[in-house]
Amino acid sequence: MMEDGSVNLQFAKRLPKIELHAHLSGSISRKCLHDVWLQKKSIDPDFDLEDPLLAIPPGKVDYNLTTFFPLFSSYIYKLCNDVSSIEYTTAAVLADFQSDNVVYLELRTTPRAIPDAGITKSTYIRTILSCIAQHNANPTNTLHANLILSIDRRHTPAEAHEIVDLALAYRPHGVVGIDLCGDPSVGDVSALTPAFRRANREGLKITVHFAEAPASATEEELWTLLGWQPDRLGHVIHVDRDSAIAREIVRRKLGLELCLSCNVRANMLVGGGGYPEHHFGWWRDLGVPIALGTDDVGVFCSELSEEYRVAAEHFGLGHDDVRKLCESAVDMIFGSDAERARLSTLYTSLEVEMRRGPSGTCQRC
Numbered sequence: 001m002m003e004d005g006s007v008n009l010q011f012a013k014r015l016p017k018i019e020l021h022a023h024l025s026g027s028i029s030r031k032c033l034h035d036v037w038l039q040k041k042s043i044d045p046d047f048d049l050e051d052p053l054l055a056i057p058p059g060k061v062d063y064n065l066t067t068f069f070p071l072f073s074s075y076i077y078k079l080c081n082d083v084s085s086i087e088y089t090t091a092a093v094l095a096d097f098q099s100d101n102v103v104y105l106e107l108r109t110t111p112r113a114i115p116d117a118g119i120t121k122s123t124y125i126r127t128i129l130s131c132i133a134q135h136n137a138n139p140t141n142t143l144h145a146n147l148i149l150s151i152d153r154r155h156t157p158a159e160a161h162e163i164v165d166l167a168l169a170y171r172p173h174g175v176v177g178i179d180l181c182g183d184p185s186v187g188d189v190s191a192l193t194p195a196f197r198r199a200n201r202e203g204l205k206i207t208v209h210f211a212e213a214p215a216s217a218t219e220e221e222l223w224t225l226l227g228w229q230p231d232r233l234g235h236v237i238h239v240d241r242d243s244a245i246a247r248e249i250v251r252r253k254l255g256l257e258l259c260l261s262c263n264v265r266a267n268m269l270v271g272g273g274g275y276p277e278h279h280f281g282w283w284r285d286l287g288v289p290i291a292l293g294t295d296d297v298g299v300f301c302s303e304l305s306e307e308y309r310v311a312a313e314h315f316g317l318g319h320d321d322v323r324k325l326c327e328s329a330v331d332m333i334f335g336s337d338a339e340r341a342r343l344s345t346l347y348t349s350l351e352v353e354m355r356r357g358p359s360g361t362c363q364r365c
């Protein structure tokens, strides 16, 4: 515990945290991928895929947007290609967030059909929902999870509509919204407008990757995305702070999902900036709700605790600032009112506990 209020990793670890921007396939640790690979090799010695520890070497975190996206289609999807590997990796991802003291998670994934394994998009979603249900039902788990279905920028309008249908069909089983993701250098998002508008009319919550790269930050695209009435925005990097877009985001008080390490490690910031230049600082000054997120912890290797720690280090946040930042994510969740109430109670007790501690610190920390 640091009594001067400076935030170390131990403090950040023990804080209950809310993760709202995590892609399932990108959140699988290298060790977990290696376990799956070993298992497949033991069943079929001719299984022809490179060891994950060679394909995605431990310690390598400098994937940029050009090298990052192919990791999924050319590698991770070839390994996680049947029910048992999807179950194993999903359970491991949930356990990893749980052990980082994440208390609420909205995991997102792009529904994938794998015909060779007899998996339809529906089977894929059901498999993940059943892992989530199993995790949530375990009373020793403090983490509760829900699912968001992702629409990829490359999807056709028909594929986007299909995902909206699936989100509606599985809403009673833990799907809380939809997302727009994928390589920001491809795709014309306006073709997806009818699907997102329908989702909005049907009351599905919407989050979109927003201004993630210069190519996906044209005025035209950003106004189109805002026209979908999203509830939250992810990344929000290439937005001029004096622009009408920034003013509109502030006017609507849209919740921002900001991923510091992913953006820095993948060299996504304007002019190749580092943590001190991250837009977290100025968005926070504008008073919009912010939830820090890991994006793809399996690739960028920075847990949510570390995200809060680096934000504290580079933006001068003390214990109470970080607690408030964590708590501000409560109002951003897509989950139920009961979930929101559970989280609010948790943060209220934490505040009381911290006030009792020396110099406003948490006695648990």
Ligand SMILES: CNc1ncnc2c1ncn2[C@@H]1O[C@H](COP(=O)(O)O)[C@@H](O)[C@H]1O
Pocket (backbone or CB within 6 Å): 023, 024, 025, 026, 068, 069, 072, 108, 109, 110, 111, 150, 152, 181, 182, 183, 184, 209, 212, 262, 266, 295, 296
């Ligand atoms: C740099 N940050 C990012 N920006 C945009 N899309 C991203 C992303 N990180 C991950 N994805 C999206 O998530 C998929 C993998 O997880 P799922 O198979 O859906 O679970 C990737 O194919 C990509 O479309």
